[in-house]
Amino acid sequence: MTEPAGRPPAFRIADLIVAEGPEGAERILIAGLTVTVSAGEIVAVLADDTGSAAALIQVLAGRRRAQYGAIDAGGAGRSRRIRPSLPAGVSVVAAHERCPDGPAHVVVVDATGTRPAESGAKPAHAAARRGGAVLLVTTDAEVAASADRTVHLNRAPRPERRPKAAVRFTTQALREAAAGSLTAAGVDAERAALVARVLVDADVRGHFSHGVGLLPMYLDRLRQGGIDPTAEPEWSQEEGSVVRLDARGGFGQVAADLAAERCAERAARTGLAAVAVRGNNHVGMLAAYREHFVRHGVVGLVLNVSGPSVAAPGAGRPTLGNDAVCMVVPRAGGSPLVVDFATGTVASGKIRHAAHRGERVPANWLVDREGRPTTDPEELDRGGAVPVFGGYKGLGVAVITEVLAGILAGGTVSPLVHKQRAEPERAMDCSQLFLALSPDAFGNPPVEELLDVLSGAVAAGYPQGPPEVHLPEQQERLAETMAAEHGVPVPASVVEQLGWGAVRTAPATAGGTA
Incomplete structure (x- = not known):
């Protein structure tokens, strides 16, 4: 579906990239999400997995930092390093990585919209009727179908090349x-x-x-x-x-x-x-x-x-x-x-x-x-x-x-x-x-013994025990x-x-x- 004509844009997510894992071995969770939501509109972001959906929710709620992207109120601004919280005029109404009775989803409306006690399609529509701009993040296609538009999270615009087995x-x-x-x-x-x-x-x-x-x-x-x-x-x-x-x-x-x-x-x-x-x-x-x-x-x-x-x-x-x-x-x-x-x-x-x-x-x-x-x-x-x-x-x-x-x-x-x-x-x-x-030229210090002390100190820094690869x-x-x-x-x-x-x-x- 196309963006609704005549509705002013309320906020926009631009070029959002989120990854996890150690530097040099990261896994992409969100690969460049861009979506504009207009006043009175519900846009669903449909994720294929709960990990990606949860990452988007956490970024919107200010609990996670994105590697790149911007969230702008009032339409499209130039992409920049993302701020840790939503811009003025936009707030997270409900944020749950996983609802007790269903898949992960979140409702986001402008600050003047209603604040339902639970997330999901029903309060989303109530918020939209009052002029709120609603973003519904979900892994449930049926929930997404209730929105005005659906954007697929991490769905490539063109088919990915399927690599042959090594x-x-x-x-x-x-x-x-x-x-x-x-x-x-x-x-x-x-x-x-x-x-x-x-x-x-x-x-x-x-x-x-x-x-x-x-x-x-x-x-x-x-x-x-x-x-x-x-x-x-x-x-x-x-x-x-x-x-x-x-x-x-x-x-x-x-x-x-x-x-x-x-x-x-x-x-x-x-x-x-x-x-x-x-x-x-x-x-x-x-x-x-x-x-x-x-x-x-x-x-x-x-x-x-x-x-x-x-x-x-x-x-x-x-x-x-x-x-x-x-x-x-x-x-x-x-x-x-x-x-x-x-x-x-x-x-x-x-x-x-x-x-x-x-x-x-x-x-x-x-x-x-x-x-x-x-x-x-x-x-x-x-x-x-x-x-x-x-x-x-x-x-x-x-x-x-x-x-x-x-x-x-x-x-x-x-x-x-x-x-x-x-x-x-x-x-x-x-x-x-x-x-x-x-x-020998340095007085033959106990190299191996001190290396053991060093590696032991690194391992001791993990309260729950070191990961398999920590050195x-x-x-x-x-x-x-x-x-x-x-x-x-x-x-x-x-x-x-x-x-x-x-x-x-x-x-x-x-x-x-x-």
């Missing part, structure tokens, strides 16, 4: 398939195996943004000259506590692996070491180089700068790199502590992974060319940007990374780095800084267990692009082997 591989089969695609493109077998190992390690640990989904792009860059498969990294300075390595536009993984090994070995001997890498390409997941630091028993810190894809707080244009920081702390007889994160709210590859799967993304992962939050992953390659994490504090972390890994290590900054997708014919010319510190590395360990039991998932679109139809895959239920 194809699961054993870890070994996935390494062999990735290496095979590289050797078929003319890459030396040893280098192909190294690149494949780094990519598959990311998939196994659940970071699909840095996994074999990158292979089609790598192969395109090989064809167009952006990656030199025969380039030999060259040491331009080998003396002193800082050494420099020129990657010469080859595979980023080759130079990064060499730098991590040299850095860890030197720190084990001298106590402290730094390796600066310049002229490099994409290195993949920084945590993939952790074993060098573990083997030599040193703490590692790796920083990387990349091409611009991140927007500063409040900005819309991508002017900063989605830089990365990784720390590795060895623990005797156990898995190391690994802290690995991007300076954007999320790694750009996670957004492209969603696009591969035909999925939407949380609203705070991405802004479009005008700086507005969007759930469409395709906007990233239409000029959109990933917001920097943590506001101005996150921007500070990004600047620190730019100074250390960009200016000092590479004589560059991320705005000067070539984007690997936009310029496939050119080397990225990005840079990394590898640092390693030996605990870095725990999510990755869960992903590794899932990969071993059920195989490693690869989007069907990637499998098709790479022509892996005949590759040996993991069993349908369990048993993927490493």
